[in-house]
Each structure stands twice: as C-alpha cells, then as structure tokens.
Amino acid sequence: QVQLVESGGGSVHAGGSLTLSCAASGATHKISCMGWFRQIPGQGRKLVGNSCGGGRDPYFATVKDRFAASRDSTGNILYLQMDNLKFEDSDMYFCAAGRGPNNLSPAGFIVDYWGQGTYVAVDS
Numbered sequence: 001q002v003q004l005v006e007s008g009g010g011s012v013h014a015g016g017s018l019t020l021s022c023a024a025s026g027a028t029h030k031i032s033c034m035g036w037f038r039q040i041p042g043q044g045r046k047l048v049g050n051s052c053g054g055g056r057d058p059y060f061a062t063v064k065d066r067f068a069a070s071r072d073s074t075g076n077i078l079y080l081q082m083d084n085l086k087f088e089d090s091d092m093y094f095c096a097a098g099r100g101p102n103n104l105s106p107a108g109f110i111v112d113y114w115g116q117g118t119y120v121a122v123d124s
Contacts, residue, residue, distance in 0.1 A: 002026045002113045004095045009118030012085055016122075020080040022095030022115060033100035033109035034078040036069055038091045039117070045094060047108070049080050052101040055108035063089075087124040092117040 008020040024031065035050030046059035049069030068081045078095060094117045100109025 002028060002031055002097055004097055004113055004115035006093070006095045006115045006118040009093065009120050011121045011123065014085060014087055014122055014124045016085055018082045018085060018120060020082065020093055020095075020118060020120070022078040022080075024076045024078070024097055028076055031097040031099070031113070034069075034071060034095065034097045035107055035109065035111070036067075036078070036080045037094045037096055037107075038089075039094065040091070047106065048093070050100075050108050051078060052109050054101050054103055055106065056103075057106040082120070085120075085122045087122050090120060090122045092119050 003026045004022055004024055006022045012018050033052035036048045037045040038048055039045050047055050047057035048063050048067050051071045066084050070079050095115040096111045098110045098112035102109050
C-alpha cells in the first residue's frame with residue numbers, strides 16, 4: 001500500500017500564492033505518476049496538475065496557466081504551486097498516485113491511491 005499525506009493548505013488572499021505538498025510513503029515502487037485534484041460539488045474530482053504530463057480532463061486546461069505540479073528528486077514528494085489564486089479556487093485538494101502515463105485516462109494516469117485532502121480557502 002501507498003500512503004499519501006497532503007500539507008500546505010490554508011487561507012490566502014485573492015491574487016496570492018500557495019504551495020501544497022504531498023508526501024508518499026510505503027510501497028512507492030508501485031507508483032509512477034502523481035497528481036492533484038480538487039473536489040467540485042456535483043462534478044466529482046477534477047485534475048489540476050500531474051507529474052506525468054498529459055491529462056484530458058477539460059477542467060485541467062482552465063487552471064494550467066496558474067497551477068503547476070512538480071515532483072522532487074526522490075519522486076516521493078509532489079508539489080502544487082498555485083499562483084494568482086481566485087475565490088472560486090477555494091476547495092478541498094487531494095493528492096493521488098498510480099500508474100502511468102496513460103493517455104486514455106482523463107487524469108493522464110490510472111489513480112490507485114488517494115490522500116485525505118487539504119483545504120484551500122481564498123478570500124476575496
């Protein structure tokens with residue numbers, strides 16, 4: 001099993017920046033890709049960044065000029081740099097990990113594991 005623990009959420013003013021972190025532990029040899037998602041009510045979890053590239057989720061295209069996902073040199077920590085934050089970005093953000101890349105998946109990879117999430121609140 002792989003455990004994912006997110007951190008870095010909190011409150012920020014509109015226009016500000018925030019960096020989320022996700023630490024993977026356990027059987028990390030099972031994962032080749034990691035990504036970030038947000039939970040939109042009534043729409044499920046939407047991709048906001050991944051480490052393998054690709055990703056056909058339409059929502060991803062709307063944030064990729066402001067959000068950027070990257071992995072550290074160990075491959076076990078995934079970051080999400082969030083710039084020019086807007087009130088509507090307020091949400092729970094989840095880290096995921098799995099197998100990829102996979103061009104058939106909207107996320108760009110097959111999600112096998114989820115973290116518990118970290119909340120981002122943007123005030124206007």
